[in-house]
Amino acid sequence: MSHYSAFRLFREGLRGQKGWTPAWRMPAPKPEYDVIIIGGGGHGLATAYYLAKQHGIKRVAVLEKGWLGGGNTGRNTTAIRSNYFYPESAALYDFSVRLYEGLSRDLNYNVMFSQRGMMVTAHSEHDLEMATRQYNAMRINGIDAEMLTAAEVRARVPLLNFRADARHPIHGAVSQPRGGTGRHDAVAWGYARGADTRGVDIIQNCEVLGIQKEAGRATGVTTTRGDIRADRIGATVAGHSSVLAELAGFKLPIHSYALQAFVSEPIKPILDTVVLCPAFGTYVSQSDKGGIVFGGGLDRIPSYGQRGNMPVQEDVVGALVEMMPALAKVKLLRHWGGIVDVTPDSSPIIGPSGVEGLYLNCGWGTGGFKAIPAGGYMLAHLMATGQHHDLSRPFDLDRFTTGRLIDESAASGIAH
Amino acid sequence: MQIFPCPFCGPRDEREFHFAGEAGKTRPDTTGEVSPDDWATYLHMHRNEKGRTREVWVHTPCAEMFIMERNSVTMEVLGTECLRAKS
Numbered sequence: 175m176s177h178y179s180a181f182r183l184f185r186e187g188l189r190g191q192k193g194w195t196p197a198w199r200m201p202a203p204k205p206e207y208d209v210i211i212i213g214g215g216g217h218g219l220a221t222a223y224y225l226a227k228q229h230g231i232k233r234v235a236v237l238e239k240g241w242l243g244g245g246n247t248g249r250n251t252t253a254i255r256s257n258y259f260y261p262e263s264a265a266l267y268d269f270s271v272r273l274y275e276g277l278s279r280d281l282n283y284n285v286m287f288s289q290r291g292m293m294v295t296a297h298s299e300h301d302l303e304m305a306t307r308q309y310n311a312m313r314i315n316g317i318d319a320e321m322l323t324a325a326e327v328r329a330r331v332p333l334l335n336f337r338a339d340a341r342h343p344i345h346g347a348v349s350q351p352r353g354g355t356g357r358h359d360a361v362a363w364g365y366a367r368g369a370d371t372r373g374v375d376i377i378q379n380c381e382v383l384g385i386q387k388e389a390g391r392a393t394g395v396t397t398t399r400g401d402i403r404a405d406r407i408g409a410t411v412a413g414h415s416s417v418l419a420e421l422a423g424f425k426l427p428i429h430s431y432a433l434q435a436f437v438s439e440p441i442k443p444i445l446d447t448v449v450l451c452p453a454f455g456t457y458v459s460q461s462d463k464g465g466i467v468f469g470g471g472l473d474r475i476p477s478y479g480q481r482g483n484m485p486v487q488e489d490v491v492g493a494l495v496e497m498m499p500a501l502a503k504v505k506l507l508r509h510w511g512g513i514v515d516v517t518p519d520s521s522p523i524i525g526p527s528g529v530e531g532l533y534l535n536c537g538w539g540t541g542g543f544k545a546i547p548a549g550g551y552m553l554a555h556l557m558a559t560g561q562h563h564d565l566s567r568p569f570d571l572d573r574f575t576t577g578r579l580i581d582e583s584a585a586s587g588i589a590h
Numbered sequence: 591m592q593i594f595p596c597p598f599c600g601p602r603d604e605r606e607f608h609f610a611g612e613a614g615k616t617r618p619d620t621t622g623e624v625s626p627d628d629w630a631t632y633l634h635m636h637r638n639e640k641g642r643t644r645e646v647w648v649h650t651p652c653a654e655m656f657i658m659e660r661n662s663v664t665m666e667v668l669g670t671e672c673l674r675a676k677s
């Protein structure tokens with residue numbers, strides 16, 4: 175692998191950018207691997223990377239039906255944080271944030287993780303009490319947290335609506351200073367390059383159409399590019415997890431929904447943190463290119479229609495303009511949707527699928543970009559050792575039978 | 591906005607409708623012992639189909655539950671049926 179550095183950048187600049195080589199190969203699928211990962215989003219690529227790097231398992235193929243990161247990984251609004259309520263979630267997501275903190279160096283690829291902080295505003299005295307409860311939970315979980323007064327919020331984000339007639343006046347906020355944003359494509363590409371360098375075959379335009387089983391055990395997959403065998407198969411297909419489960423003959427506690435996001439035309443820097451206003455369910459940040467990136471809650475209807483629609487656009491754009499009235503005249507540039515995998519407790523599923531040899535990493539729903547390093551690390555650990563990592567154990571599929579749900583949808587509300 | 595057909599009120603704005611669940615699930619008989627597996631399957635496991643689906647919906651203004659068949663990719667509505675016993 176050719177090493178990326180500021181020096182290389184400078185040298186290539188002088189040489190007309192002619193010295194760059196492709197960041198990964200385009201291999202044809204081999205008939206057999208030790209491990210197959212289905213789905214070339216962030217979680218699949220990170221799993222392959224950690225299998226090779228941490229566990230020395232290099233005969234690995236990542237099969238992606240489209241192009242790398244073309245699913246939710248390339249469609250999300252890149253908020254990264256670990257301000258969860260329950261200790262199990264805080265431990266998992268903070269492990270992820272810590273991996274993100276070292277990721278650019280680890281991958282030798284700039285994932286542009288910017289710890290610009292993330293605040294969740296409170297719009298009434300009751301909200302403020304809930305925010306304080308969240309703050310206390312975070313502190314108990316060992317996560318950095320701060321309570322901000324209304325004046326502090328105003329000093330940090332003067333753009334917010336502090337007018338006397340604001341529909342939802344701001345009373346304060348709870349913030350996580352270590353939260354922030356990253357560059358979604360770079361996370362996929364960085365892991366892809368790191369995995370490829372260690373021998374992993376990344377195979378694009380290769381859709382898995384069937385799971386082969388012998389005596390109840392998964393032994394390989396049927397794809398649009400032929401049959402491929404492996405006795406360990408990992409599924410990281412997000413919104414299509416139920417479709418894959420159906421191929422293997424089981425059902426999952428998942429509904430697929432479209433989640434939409436929006437970006438405005440690029441404007442000068444006006445917002446240097448991430449803000450979520452729960453009263454509207456809308457959150458916003460500004461990209462390095464200057465676009466105002468924002469989104470809201472899930473669609474109301476289970477769907478595999480990977481596109482935006484009007485009801486949500488009206489709600490979210492209306493909310494943004496009330497949150498930050500100065501943005502009313504800014505033009506919308508793009509609006510899109512991704513299909514996310516929502517579980518009853520809004521927590522992910524990591525663990526064996528019930529079919530021997532087939533493992534799951536899914537159910538991240540609206541918030542799995544921040545978890546890509548941890549999700550990949552956990553699935554790699556599970557597939558390499560056959561055992562859960564301590565941090566992934568609580569997220570096993572068995573919680574739906576034992577009733578030990580980790581109900582973050584109720585505890586920390588919507589947020590991505 | 592998309593227009594959905596309520597079998598009682600006719601064509602109405604999609605925002606008046608609410609998805610309730612997949613059609614055809616049978617609640618385990620809770621007068622007897624129900625195994626955790628059966629209960630979890632009933633409560634949480636879904637077909638979550640891509641393509642043709644058969645689901646229970648409610649039209650909030652008239653509060654009637656009904657069956658809707660639709661395509662979960664194109665959002666095309668293929669038909670609705672009332673859930674009341676035919677008299």
Ligand SMILES: Cc1cc2nc3c(=O)[nH]c(=O)nc-3n(C[C@H](O)[C@H](O)[C@H](O)COP(=O)(O)OP(=O)(O)OC[C@H]3O[C@@H](n4cnc5c(N)ncnc54)[C@H](O)[C@@H]3O)c2cc1C
Binds near residue numbers: 241382383413514535
């Ligand atoms: C609009 C939007 C905003 C979001 N905002 C945030 C946010 O701010 N912060 C956050 O943390 N998370 C956010 N998320 C959630 C986050 O994007 C996802 O949880 C995360 O990217 C999931 O990664 P993944 O690798 O599991 O899935 P994906 O990136 O979706 O990858 C799955 C891949 O599997 C492939 N695939 C599916 N079926 C098959 C098959 N049969 N054969 C081969 N390949 C297949 C797909 O093509 C896809 O590329 C957002 C999501 C959306 C849609």
Ligand SMILES: [Zn+2]
Binds near residue numbers: 597598599651653
């Ligand atoms: Zn009606």
